[in-house]
Amino acid sequence: MKLLVCVKQVPDSTVRVKVAGDQKAIVPEGVTWAISPYDEYAIELALEHKDANPGTTVGVITVGPPRARDALRQALAMGCDDATLVTGADVETLGGLATARALAKVVDEVTPDLVLCGKQASDDDQGFVGQALAETLGWPHVAIVTKFVASDGGTEIWKEVEGGHEVWKASGPAVLTVQKSQKDPRYPSLPGIMKAKKKEIPEKDLASLGADLGGPSVEIRAMEPPPARKAGRVMKDGDPKALAAELAKLLRDEARVL
Amino acid sequence: MTGMTAHDVEHADIRSAVGEICRGFGDPYWRAVDQAKRYPVEFVDALTKAGWLAALIPEEYGGSGLGVGEASVVLEEIQRQGGNAAACHAQMYVMGTLLRHGSEEQKRMYLPRIASGELRLQAFGVTEPTAGSETTRIQTMAVRHGDRYIVNGQKIWTSRFLQSDLMLLLARTTPYDELDDKTKGLSVFLVDIKVAGDAIEARPIDTMINHNTNELFIRDLAIPAQNLIGQEGMGFRYILDGWNAERILIGAECIGDARWFIERAVAYAKRRIVFGRAIGQNQGVALPLARAHANTEAADLMRWKAARLFDAGTSCGPEANMAKLLASEASWEAANVCLDTHGGFGFATEYDVERKFRETRLYTVAPINNNLVLAYVAQHVLGLPKSY
Ligand SMILES: Cc1cc2nc3c(=O)[nH]c(=O)nc-3n(C[C@H](O)[C@H](O)[C@H](O)COP(=O)(O)OP(=O)(O)OC[C@H]3O[C@@H](n4cnc5c(N)ncnc54)[C@H](O)[C@@H]3O)c2cc1C
Numbered sequence: 001m002k003l004l005v006c007v008k009q010v011p012d013s014t015v016r017v018k019v020a021g022d023q024k025a026i027v028p029e030g031v032t033w034a035i036s037p038y039d040e041y042a043i044e045l046a047l048e049h050k051d052a053n054p055g056t057t058v059g060v061i062t063v064g065p066p067r068a069r070d071a072l073r074q075a076l077a078m079g080c081d082d083a084t085l086v087t088g089a090d091v092e093t094l095g096g097l098a099t100a101r102a103l104a105k106v107v108d109e110v111t112p113d114l115v116l117c118g119k120q121a122s123d124d125d126q127g128f129v130g131q132a133l134a135e136t137l138g139w140p141h142v143a144i145v146t147k148f149v150a151s152d153g154g155t156e157i158w159k160e161v162e163g164g165h166e167v168w169k170a171s172g173p174a175v176l177t178v179q180k181s182q183k184d185p186r187y188p189s190l191p192g193i194m195k196a197k198k199k200e201i202p203e204k205d206l207a208s209l210g211a212d213l214g215g216p217s218v219e220i221r222a223m224e225p226p227p228a229r230k231a232g233r234v235m236k237d238g239d240p241k242a243l244a245a246e247l248a249k250l251l252r253d254e255a256r257v258l
Numbered sequence: 259m260t261g262m263t264a265h266d267v268e269h270a271d272i273r274s275a276v277g278e279i280c281r282g283f284g285d286p287y288w289r290a291v292d293q294a295k296r297y298p299v300e301f302v303d304a305l306t307k308a309g310w311l312a313a314l315i316p317e318e319y320g321g322s323g324l325g326v327g328e329a330s331v332v333l334e335e336i337q338r339q340g341g342n343a344a345a346c347h348a349q350m351y352v353m354g355t356l357l358r359h360g361s362e363e364q365k366r367m368y369l370p371r372i373a374s375g376e377l378r379l380q381a382f383g384v385t386e387p388t389a390g391s392e393t394t395r396i397q398t399m400a401v402r403h404g405d406r407y408i409v410n411g412q413k414i415w416t417s418r419f420l421q422s423d424l425m426l427l428l429a430r431t432t433p434y435d436e437l438d439d440k441t442k443g444l445s446v447f448l449v450d451i452k453v454a455g456d457a458i459e460a461r462p463i464d465t466m467i468n469h470n471t472n473e474l475f476i477r478d479l480a481i482p483a484q485n486l487i488g489q490e491g492m493g494f495r496y497i498l499d500g501w502n503a504e505r506i507l508i509g510a511e512c513i514g515d516a517r518w519f520i521e522r523a524v525a526y527a528k529r530r531i532v533f534g535r536a537i538g539q540n541q542g543v544a545l546p547l548a549r550a551h552a553n554t555e556a557a558d559l560m561r562w563k564a565a566r567l568f569d570a571g572t573s574c575g576p577e578a579n580m581a582k583l584l585a586s587e588a589s590w591e592a593a594n595v596c597l598d599t600h601g602g603f604g605f606a607t608e609y610d611v612e613r614k615f616r617e618t619r620l621y622t623v624a625p626i627n628n629n630l631v632l633a634y635v636a637q638h639v640l641g642l643p644k645s646y
Pocket of ligand 1: 381415465623625
């Protein structure tokens with residue numbers, strides 16, 4: 001089976017982002033970049049399939065600026081077989097639909113059996129590109145996926161639903177958008193890092209793909225950091241009974257939650 | 259931390275990958291295993307699975323064939339993130355004796371399984387209660403009977419014995435009095451701990467740190483002759499060969515510790531307000547930190563000098579020894595300064611300073627005492643008479 005995982009490089013979740021002066025973007029300096037967490041789960045799902053089915057190949061692709069090469073290198077170090085970077089001018093302000101159309105051009109070329117995306121990226125939380133990609137390709141799409149297995153003439157796909165899961169079946173190629181699953185994404189291994197170092201990461205020029213990069217897009221009018229939270233209060237010294245009474249009073253009169 | 263050296267940048271990929279694993283095992287994890295004196299099995303498993311402990315094993319035997327310099331970055335990073343690599347550092351380097359002096363058959367038999375983590379070779383029985391730093395005086399005796407050696411004796415401070423499948427054992431094969439050259443007459447064996455069974459009784463020693471170490475009582479242990487490493491009687495030479503790598507790796511751990519202490523102390527000194535200002539504004543607080551940093555940087559240079567010589571295949575005894583000496587002193591100095599900076603809070607377990615303080619203290623004493631390092635430098639570098 002040939003799998004293709006689409007990943008996005010986003011600020012690492014431990015980074016405290018700052019809004020730039022024009023309020024249209026974040027300050028890129030000092031940001032540690034990482035693979036978006038749900039995309040890591042998508043990689044893990046693909047690699048688990050490969051572990052169980054040695055004939056499987058896992059490719060990884062990103063549409064992004066040159067620094068996104070690090071995300072691809074990380075995916076290779078985790079065990080992916082090959083990586084492709086789609087980049088070009090204005091790639092950082094590319095909208096979700098244009099990104100999906102660019103990815104679709106590469107999917108046409110690579111012809112994978114399944115495309116996996118994270119269910120949403122942790123920077124804008126739009127949850128849009130995977131679905132848009134399926135629509136562009138004219139492929140079926142299953143969301144919130146936690147597992148898949150090859151079965152007779154297709155793929156069985158586990159989709160999380162409240163309190164359990166549904167099993168869907170795709171008879172041909174499909175796009176899956178992946179949910180966090182029980183198994184955490186693996187760490188890049190040392191042999192993986194050594195191999196990844198030696199691998200070429202081919203680059204495709206965004207403009208030359210022939211994708212329609214126009215059409216509806218989202219414009220960011222302004223960003224602002226959330227208001228600073230007031231410092232919490234710690235109550236620890238004193239008689240527990242009196243503290244509890246004091247706490248109840250504060251919750252009722254000050255916080256007004258009781 | 260500012261003041262990154264060229265090497266920090268050079269090995270950024272190793273640092274970030276190891277750092278990612280370490281971040282999954284933060285301060286509360288290390289505090290909990292320390293308090294329970296429990297082996298950090300989850301951390302060791304994660305490192306093993308990702309192949310880091312097989313860094314020094316050549317690719318043809320299933321490892322990654324990195325140099326000692328790169329491997330030292332792995333251990334440094336673990337310490338720098340607040341962890342304790344002592345739980346597993348030996349899995350990285352004890353195999354060196356097998357790699358350099360074992361037969362091709364022995365290497366093919368064991369190294370790939372050590373690389374995969376299936377076999378843990380992280381116990382090294384050298385020190386004895388009555389021999390201490392004077393290794394050539396060990397008494398544990400291995401007597402050849404046909405195709406086996408029968409071993410009797412006692413070891414002390416055999417770390418990670420209970421977390422190992424294999425142990426490297428140094429034992430006497432010729433009585434001391436029969437030797438002209440006292441550095442001969444010792445041999446190295448690979449002991450299969452499961453097969454040994456009751457012939458080795460391990461009694462854990464409770465120490466001031468979470469370090470799984472033991473007294474071993476060896477009674478009529480039969481070791482197949484094919485488990486002798488290299489030639490009989492050459493064991494002391496073989497372990498000397500391994501010591502340089504060990505010194506450099508331990509030195510790097512100390513550098514990682516020192517950087518952790520300084521980083522924590524600096525952050526605290528900026529944050530802690532007494533007399534209406536940050537304590538770091540007082541020179542009495544700031545200057546010891548600056549000195550500890552300078553000494554750490556200097557020790558790090560010696561560590562890299564030694565590592566580069568080692569990886570180039572050049573002899574590096576003086577440099578490796580001096581790296582361990584300077585780095586263990588730098589980390590101990592940094593530990594002291596960090597504790598002073600934290601005042602009373604340094605004693606509270608939740609700050610982790612007292613834990614790291616206890617842990618890093620080991621390295622001026624073991625695996626070799628700094629006095630013995632100085633004695634080595636005095637004799638072998640400066641040409642002074644042998645003092646012992
Ligand atoms: C936690 C821990 C783990 C260890 N793990 C292992 C292990 O896995 N395997 C193993 O084989 N060993 C291990 N050791 C043993 C360690 O290598 C020894 O403790 C160390 O080499 C010193 O030996 P000793 O303790 O007998 O001290 P001694 O040799 O008795 O020395 C005591 C003191 O006298 C000083 N001294 C002795 N002779 C001289 C001299 N000629 N000149 C100046 N000063 C001198 C020493 O420097 C030291 O300060 C471990 C030790 C510890 C504490």
